Amino acid sequence: MLSKKMEKALNEQINKEMFSAYIYLSMATFLAEKRYDGMASFMQVQAQEELEHAMKIYGFVEERGGRVLLDAIAKPDSDFQNPLKVFETALGHEKFISKSINDLVDLAIAEKDHATKEFLAWFVKEQVEEEANMDRIVGQMQMIGDHGHGLFMLDRHLGERKAD
Ligand code: MG
Numbered sequence: 001m002l003s004k005k006m007e008k009a010l011n012e013q014i015n016k017e018m019f020s021a022y023i024y025l026s027m028a029t030f031l032a033e034k035r036y037d038g039m040a041s042f043m044q045v046q047a048q049e050e051l052e053h054a055m056k057i058y059g060f061v062e063e064r065g066g067r068v069l070l071d072a073i074a075k076p077d078s079d080f081q082n083p084l085k086v087f088e089t090a091l092g093h094e095k096f097i098s099k100s101i102n103d104l105v106d107l108a109i110a111e112k113d114h115a116t117k118e119f120l121a122w123f124v125k126e127q128v129e130e131e132a133n134m135d136r137i138v139g140q141m142q143m144i145g146d147h148g149h150g151l152f153m154l155d156r157h158l159g160e161r162k163a164d
Contacts (some may be wrong), residue, residue: 002112007066009104010057016100017054017070021047023076027086036083038159045161052099053123060119083151084141091134098127
């Protein structure tokens with residue numbers, strides 16, 4: 001069984017993952033409007049992954065005899081200025097999510113909840129990857145600056161990302 005504290009914290013994480021999907025979808029619409037169709041598609045795949053993260057936790061809470069309680073999803077930003085700002089915002093958001101996962105692990109340890117700690121190990125690894133991906137793209141965009149050709153090539157490259 002999950003402790004009430006752990007259950008509440010996992011429910012909050014479900015909300016954060018749903019919000020992640022929401023913010024990446026919002027980035028996708030912003031990018032599509034600016035005709036960065038490859039980056040928009042990349043963000044749609046990212047949003048899909050976030051929904052899967054939410055559902056993974058949802059399944060775990062139920063499996064452990066807890067109750068999933070859904071809360072309102074906050075309104076995401078809709079104006080990101082330019083592609084560099086989009087990916088900088090994404091990187092900042094992933095750092096926030098990593099901290100949130102770390103806090104969950106801390107709580108699982110404090111509650112002596114080994115099953116939850118073990119479950120969260122996947123998310124700890126996933127966050128290393130998420131931060132590295134976004135950081136790499138931010139670096140590439142800084143390198144390109146506002147050179148249209150470079151942005152066009154990167155847009156095409158990012159559009160090749162497929163759902164896992
Ligand atoms: Mg996630």
